[in-house]
Amino acid sequence: MDYTIFPKLFVSVFTFLFGIVIGSFLNVLIYRIPKGENFVNENSHCMSCNHRLYAKDLVPLFSWLLLGGKCRYCKAKISVQYPIVEALTGAAFTAIYWLTMDCKINLAFVGYCAAFSALLVTAVIDFRTMEIPDSMWITVFVGALFVYAQELINDGGFNFNCFLTRFIGIFAASGVLFLLALISKGGMGGGDIKLMAACGFLLGWKQVILALIMGAAIGTLYLILTAVKNKGKVPRKVPFAPHLSVAVVICFFAGEKIINWYLDMCGIAPLDTCCVLNLLG
Numbered sequence: 001m002d003y004t005i006f007p008k009l010f011v012s013v014f015t016f017l018f019g020i021v022i023g024s025f026l027n028v029l030i031y032r033i034p035k036g037e038n039f040v041n042e043n044s045h046c047m048s049c050n051h052r053l054y055a056k057d058l059v060p061l062f063s064w065l066l067l068g069g070k071c072r073y074c075k076a077k078i079s080v081q082y083p084i085v086e087a088l089t090g091a092a093f094t095a096i097y098w099l100t101m102d103c104k105i106n107l108a109f110v111g112y113c114a115a116f117s118a119l120l121v122t123a124v125i126d127f128r129t130m131e132i133p134d135s136m137w138i139t140v141f142v143g144a145l146f147v148y149a150q151e152l153i154n155d156g157g158f159n160f161n162c163f164l165t166r167f168i169g170i171f172a173a174s175g176v177l178f179l180l181a182l183i184s185k186g187g188m189g190g191g192d193i194k195l196m197a198a199c200g201f202l203l204g205w206k207q208v209i210l211a212l213i214m215g216a217a218i219g220t221l222y223l224i225l226t227a228v229k230n231k232g233k234v235p236r237k238v239p240f241a242p243h244l245s246v247a248v249v250i251c252f253f254a255g256e257k258i259i260n261w262y263l264d265m266c267g268i269a270p271l272d273t274c275c276v277l278n279l280l281g
């Protein structure tokens with residue numbers, strides 16, 4: 001029996017609780033950024049009855065579960081989006097902890113959590129409003145800088161190839177989207193381009209291209225399912241960022257594995273491990 005698992009499980013529980021607290025803050029951002037509202041010093045209110053909400057109403061995840069998804073005061077239904085965002089953030093932070101826990105000074109944890117949070121907020125806001133706030137792709141880029149700082153520490157200094165992998169990543173997927181925007185005369189949003197530039201520095205060029213391909217595949221699947229649901233009617237405009245965000249997060253955890261699995265199937269030697277913290281292997 002490996003007893004070193006217990007401290008890790010203990011930290012995992014705290015990481016999950018930390019994640020759901022951050023998740024409830026992300027819900028505030030999702031709601032208030034598109035309205036241009038101040039999201040720091042305003043009290044929370046029920047959106048149906050406008051009753052002020054107190055600490056007992058705002059415990060992330062648990063308040064929603066205990067109140068059965070209803071407002072304590074007017075019994076109006078509270079969107080299931082709130083607990084889903086909180087639970088997803090808790091689960092993702094815990095997974096990122098397991099991904100990065102062998103790092104000594106854990107800047108990668110901070111970087112990936114920041115990037116995940118910004119991608120989640122971007123996905124929901126783009127889905128609802130077709131807009132990508134600048135503050136969110138900038139947050140992904142700042143998160144990427146933290147992850148890169150971790151790579152410098154792990155490598156024991158500057159490695160030109162690793163830097164180049166990330167630098168090319170800035171243009172790899174965003175360049176393709178930029179060309180699509182030119183060809184389609186605005187069919188592709190500028191927000192998607194900036195978002196994928198930031199994700200490129202986070203993932204490096206190989207993984208960000210994989211994320212773009214996967215995002216397009218997930219988006220196509222979404223279109224087909226929507227068309228089936230609406231009896232053949234396809235929506236004229238579809239947000240791309242939610243699908244890209246899902247693909248980028250999959251690449252956080254398994255991008256290198258997917259690429260090497262594919263290369264192996266083609267009988268090609270695996271890639272070098274630049275831009276991967278190499279902790280999943």
Ligand SMILES: [Zn+2]
Binds near residue numbers: 048075
């Ligand atoms: Zn209410």
